Amino acid sequence: MKFPNWVQKYSQAILFILTLLIYANTLTNEYALDDAIVITENNYVKQGIEGIDDILSTESFTGFFGFDKQLVAGGRYRPLSIATFALEHEFFGQNPFISHLINILLYAFVVVLIFQVLQKSSRVATEAAFIIALLYALHPIHTEAVANIKGRDEILAFLFVLLAAKWLLYSQKNKFLVYSAAAISMFLAMLSKEHAIAFVVLLPLCLYYLKRPKSELIRAGLATLIPAALFILIRYQVLGGMQIQESSALMNNPFVDMTTGEKYATILLTWLWYLRLLIVPHPLTYDYYPYHVPITGWDSIYPWLTLIIVIALLFFAVKTLINRKFYGFWVWFFIGTFILMSNLFFPIGTFMNERFMFMPSLSFSVALGYGIHWLLKQKTYTRAGFAVLIIVGLAYSVKAIDRNRDWKNDFTLFTHDVQISENSAKGNCLAGGQLYEKAIEQSNTSQKQDLLQLARKYLEKAIDIHPTYNDAHLLYGNTLFASDEPLNEVMPHYLSILNRAPRHQSAWKNALAVLQKGKPKNRLQWYKKLNSIDSTRFEINYQMGNIYGKHLNDLKKAEKYLKRAIQIKPGSIKALKDLAVVYGLTRRYKASVSQLRKVVKLKPEDASAWYNLGLSLNAMKQIDEAQKALDKAHELNPEQKRVVIRK
Structure with a gap:
C-alpha cells in the first residue's frame, strides 16, 4: 500500500501543520507550574541578555532561589533553554504567547526531523516514517513538555540530538563539516538537558545497526x-563535580522513608505505569509525587511483571546486536533515553513524570507505527490498518487538545489534577494554595469562605499524607487565619515548621504577622514559644516587652525584653520610646531622658518623643530644657495643646 502522491509529496508540511493545529490552543495559556523557576521569578531571566552570563555560569535553579540550591541529586545544569527565555524577555518582556508559540514551533520541527531521520536511515519506508512521526506528534504524553513552557529543555535536547543524527546519516560527503555539525548539535543538546549524553552511545549504536563501516x-x-x-x-x-547527594526531603526524594525493597519495587511499578500511559495515555497529570504512586513491596505482582517485561526486552535487544536487525535498536533507544530518568541509579526528585517520556516514547511510536504499516501492506488487512490509524490518531488528538486546556494556568492545572492525583501531598498542597489565593482576592464574603473551606480540605489532606510538610502547614496556617480562626488553631502550624526549620523565613514572617491580633495574654504565650526557638529576633523581644508593660503592668519584665530588643536593633524608635516609658513609670527619669534623647536625635520630627522628654525633664526639675522640649512638641504638632511650666 502506498499513500496518495500528495501525502508523500507534502509529508513534512502535513506533519508540521498538524502539530501546530494540535497545540494551537496552548497559545492562550498563561505561565504554569515550574515556569516560575525558569521564567517569571528567575532573576537572571528578567535581566534579559545581561543575565545570560549568570545563566551559563550557575546551577539552573540559582536564578530563582538566589543561591545554589541543589534540590535534587547531582544538581541541574541546563542553561540553553533558560538562556532562550532571557532572550525572549529582552525583546518581548514576559509574554506567554510568544513562549508557547516558540515551544509549538520547536516541537513541530522535532516531528519533521523524526520523519527525516527515519526516512534517511534507509531502513524505514517513507510511509512508515510518516506514520511513526504522525503518531509521535499526536501522542498526548507529550503535552507536559510542550504545553508547559519550562518543558523547552526536553524539546531542545531532542531537537539537537535529531540534528546530530541527521548529520551523521549524511556523513558520506563533506565529512569534516558534517561531523563538526553533529558535534556542535550534541553539545547544544546536552546544554539543553543533561540526559542527552545517552546519545554518546546511542548514535554510534544506531550506525552499527545500520551496518555502517567501522571507520564511520x-x-x-x-x-x-x-x-x-x-x-x-x-x-x-x-557545579563542582558529579557528586550525587540524596535529599532527605520527601518532596525531593520520594523514597526517603522506604526500605530498600520497597524502593526498588516501587520504581518497577512506575516503569509499568509509563508503559500503560504510552498505550493508554489517560488520565494524565503533572503530579506523581508521594503518594499518588503508592509504596509497593515485592508481595505485589506488578514489580515481578515489570521484571519479566524488562528481561524479555533485554534478551531481545542483546540478540539483535548479533544479527544487527534495525528494529532491535529501538529497544536500546528506549533504555538509553529512559534509564537516567528512571530513579534506578539516583533519585530524580519525583516518582515519575510524563515529560520523561518525551524521547523514549519515540520507540513506542516506532513499534506502533511499524504495526500499522504492516497491516496497511497486507491486502486483507488494509482497511483494518487504516481504521487503527484513524482511531488512534483521533483519540490522541482529542486527548492532547483537551489536556492542553488543563495547562491554562496554575489554578486550572492544580485544581484539575488534584482530582487525579488525590493521594499526592504536593498536589493537595498546591491546589489548596491556589484556592487560598483565589479566596483572598474575593470581595464576596460567602464566596471567600467557600473557597477557604475547600482550600482547608486539600491542605488537611496534604498534611495527613505528609505530616511534616512545611509548605502545607504554612498554607494551612494562612487559610485558618483568613477564616478568622483563633490563634490557638493557627499558630501550631507555623510553630511546627519552625521547630523543624528554625530559619524558615516565610513561617517567621507569617507567625509574627498573625500575632499582631488577639488577646495580649494569648499572644504572649506564643511569643514565648517563638522566643524559645530564636531569642535573637527583635520583633519577638519588642512585642513581649510591649505586652508586659502596656497590658500586664509587669514593668520589670517589660524592661528586660525591651532592653534585649534594643541590643538587637539599637536604632528602633518604638523600642527606645517604650523603654523610656518604663523608666518614667518607675521614676527613673534620668534613664528615661537618655532614651528619649536618642529618639529625637534619630527622629527629630517625633512630637510625642519631644513631649515625653519635656515631661521627664520637668520631673527632674530641669525646667528650661523641659519647656524647650514641650514647645518643640507643640511646634511639630500644633493640634496638641501647648504646655507651659510654672516656675
Whole structure:
C-alpha cells in the first residue's frame, strides 16, 4: 500500500501543520507550574541578555532561589533553554504567547526531523516514517513538555540530538563539516538537558545497526564523545563535580522513608505505569509525587511483571546486536533515553513524570507505527490498518487538545489534577494554595469562605499524607487565619515548621504577622514559644516587652525584653520610646531622658518623643530644657495643646 502522491509529496508540511493545529490552543495559556523557576521569578531571566552570563555560569535553579540550591541529586545544569527565555524577555518582556508559540514551533520541527531521520536511515519506508512521526506528534504524553513552557529543555535536547543524527546519516560527503555539525548539535543538546549524553552511545549504536563501516562508527563516536567531555568539564566547573547527594526531603526524594525493597519495587511499578500511559495515555497529570504512586513491596505482582517485561526486552535487544536487525535498536533507544530518568541509579526528585517520556516514547511510536504499516501492506488487512490509524490518531488528538486546556494556568492545572492525583501531598498542597489565593482576592464574603473551606480540605489532606510538610502547614496556617480562626488553631502550624526549620523565613514572617491580633495574654504565650526557638529576633523581644508593660503592668519584665530588643536593633524608635516609658513609670527619669534623647536625635520630627522628654525633664526639675522640649512638641504638632511650666 502506498499513500496518495500528495501525502508523500507534502509529508513534512502535513506533519508540521498538524502539530501546530494540535497545540494551537496552548497559545492562550498563561505561565504554569515550574515556569516560575525558569521564567517569571528567575532573576537572571528578567535581566534579559545581561543575565545570560549568570545563566551559563550557575546551577539552573540559582536564578530563582538566589543561591545554589541543589534540590535534587547531582544538581541541574541546563542553561540553553533558560538562556532562550532571557532572550525572549529582552525583546518581548514576559509574554506567554510568544513562549508557547516558540515551544509549538520547536516541537513541530522535532516531528519533521523524526520523519527525516527515519526516512534517511534507509531502513524505514517513507510511509512508515510518516506514520511513526504522525503518531509521535499526536501522542498526548507529550503535552507536559510542550504545553508547559519550562518543558523547552526536553524539546531542545531532542531537537539537537535529531540534528546530530541527521548529520551523521549524511556523513558520506563533506565529512569534516558534517561531523563538526553533529558535534556542535550534541553539545547544544546536552546544554539543553543533561540526559542527552545517552546519545554518546546511542548514535554510534544506531550506525552499527545500520551496518555502517567501522571507520564511520569511530568518527561518529568522536563526534559525540568530544562534546560530551567538554560538557562534563564545564558542568564540573559550574557545579563542582558529579557528586550525587540524596535529599532527605520527601518532596525531593520520594523514597526517603522506604526500605530498600520497597524502593526498588516501587520504581518497577512506575516503569509499568509509563508503559500503560504510552498505550493508554489517560488520565494524565503533572503530579506523581508521594503518594499518588503508592509504596509497593515485592508481595505485589506488578514489580515481578515489570521484571519479566524488562528481561524479555533485554534478551531481545542483546540478540539483535548479533544479527544487527534495525528494529532491535529501538529497544536500546528506549533504555538509553529512559534509564537516567528512571530513579534506578539516583533519585530524580519525583516518582515519575510524563515529560520523561518525551524521547523514549519515540520507540513506542516506532513499534506502533511499524504495526500499522504492516497491516496497511497486507491486502486483507488494509482497511483494518487504516481504521487503527484513524482511531488512534483521533483519540490522541482529542486527548492532547483537551489536556492542553488543563495547562491554562496554575489554578486550572492544580485544581484539575488534584482530582487525579488525590493521594499526592504536593498536589493537595498546591491546589489548596491556589484556592487560598483565589479566596483572598474575593470581595464576596460567602464566596471567600467557600473557597477557604475547600482550600482547608486539600491542605488537611496534604498534611495527613505528609505530616511534616512545611509548605502545607504554612498554607494551612494562612487559610485558618483568613477564616478568622483563633490563634490557638493557627499558630501550631507555623510553630511546627519552625521547630523543624528554625530559619524558615516565610513561617517567621507569617507567625509574627498573625500575632499582631488577639488577646495580649494569648499572644504572649506564643511569643514565648517563638522566643524559645530564636531569642535573637527583635520583633519577638519588642512585642513581649510591649505586652508586659502596656497590658500586664509587669514593668520589670517589660524592661528586660525591651532592653534585649534594643541590643538587637539599637536604632528602633518604638523600642527606645517604650523603654523610656518604663523608666518614667518607675521614676527613673534620668534613664528615661537618655532614651528619649536618642529618639529625637534619630527622629527629630517625633512630637510625642519631644513631649515625653519635656515631661521627664520637668520631673527632674530641669525646667528650661523641659519647656524647650514641650514647645518643640507643640511646634511639630500644633493640634496638641501647648504646655507651659510654672516656675
